[in-house]
Amino acid sequence: MARTSSTSHGETAVLGKGTNLRGRIAGEGDLRVEGTISGDVALKGHLTVDGGAEITADVQARSVVVEGAIEGDISATEAVAIRAGARVSGAIRGASISIEEGATVNGRIDADFELPAELGGKGAR
Amino acid sequence: MASTVISHGFTIEGELTADDDVVIEGTLRGKLVSKDTVKVETGAVVEADITASSLSVGGQVTGNVTATDRVDLMPGARLIGDVKASRLTIADGASFKGNVDMDV
Numbered sequence: 001m002a003r004t005s006s007t008s009h010g011e012t013a014v015l016g017k018g019t020n021l022r023g024r025i026a027g028e029g030d031l032r033v034e035g036t037i038s039g040d041v042a043l044k045g046h047l048t049v050d051g052g053a054e055i056t057a058d059v060q061a062r063s064v065v066v067e068g069a070i071e072g073d074i075s076a077t078e079a080v081a082i083r084a085g086a087r088v089s090g091a092i093r094g095a096s097i098s099i100e101e102g103a104t105v106n107g108r109i110d111a112d113f114e115l116p117a118e119l120g121g122k123g124a125r
Numbered sequence: 126m127a128s129t130v131i132s133h134g135f136t137i138e139g140e141l142t143a144d145d146d147v148v149i150e151g152t153l154r155g156k157l158v159s160k161d162t163v164k165v166e167t168g169a170v171v172e173a174d175i176t177a178s179s180l181s182v183g184g185q186v187t188g189n190v191t192a193t194d195r196v197d198l199m200p201g202a203r204l205i206g207d208v209k210a211s212r213l214t215i216a217d218g219a220s221f222k223g224n225v226d227m228d229v
Contacts, residue, residue: 013135016128016145023139023155029132039139 012045017052024057031061033068051085064094066103073107133168147177149184167201180210182219189223 012030015021019035030045038056041047047061053068063078069087074080080094084102093110128145131137135151146161149169156173157163163177169184179194182202190196192210200218209226 011132011134011150012130013132013151014128014130016143018144019129019147020142021137021139023137023141025139026136027132027151028134031135035129035143 015053049086058090131169165202167199174206 012032013027014032015035015037017034021037021039023039025031025037025039026042028044031041031043032048032050033053033055034050036054040057041055041059041061043061045062047059047064049055049066049068049070051067055069056071058072058075059070060075062076063080064074064076065081065083066086066088067083071089073090074088074092076094078094079096079098080092082088082099082103082105084100086103088104089106091108091110092105093112095112097109097111099105129143129147131149131151131153133150137153138155140156141147141153143159144161146163147157147159148164148166149171150166152170154172157171157175159177161178163175163180165171165182165184165186167183171184171186172188174188175186175190177192179196180190180192181197181199182204183199185203187205189206190204190208194210195212196208196210198204198215198219198221200216202219204221205223207224207226211227213225213227215221
């Protein structure tokens with residue numbers, strides 16, 4: 001996390017508690033969601049989905065931390081962290097993926113990293 | 126800090142509804158409804174009808190605005206659309222084109 005937090009560019013947007021977006025949101029910076037979104041999310045920065053927040057759509061970001069619920073695919077160029085209590089149904093794709101005990105995950109997981117040569121490179125599923 | 130902030134560099138296309146205050150610094154197209162205050166900051170672009178308890182505009186708004194309390198157009202603001210509010214201020218340097226209905 002320390003590696004990614006310093007590289008953030010742009011500003012942080014917040015969708016507060018009690019805020020509901022029906023539609024798509026795109027941005028250069030980071031986004032923190034405390035409310036609900038039904039519509040695609042595309043960010044160049046980091047996405048944080050708070051406990052109690054709900055997203056029903058595909059999300060794309062540099063990195064994603066989920067404490068709430070996402071129904072849709074998650075795609076990150078860096079880390080995806082599914083925290084305890086989170087609910088995710090959809091494919092998860094990222095350079096590294098962590099799932100805490102107590103999280104509910106339904107769907108395919110695609111951690112897009114290079115396997116070391118001694119593990120056979122690609123194709124070792 | 127406002128509970129919902131659409132920062133500079135963010136674009137929303139759709140309908141945003143909020144229980145609390147909303148600050149727009151980026152771009153919003155669609156519809157915006159808040160039970161609290163809405164602030165459209167300098168540099169923001171909103172192409173949407175806005176409903177709020179009070180609205181202050183420093184940026185650019187195209188759409189009809191309705192406020193239960195008040196609408197304030199700050200210097201440099203640009204509003205194209207009708208205003209429905211019991212109180213309206215237009216600062217020196219704000220531009221406005223539309224009808225005003227203060228009979229709420």
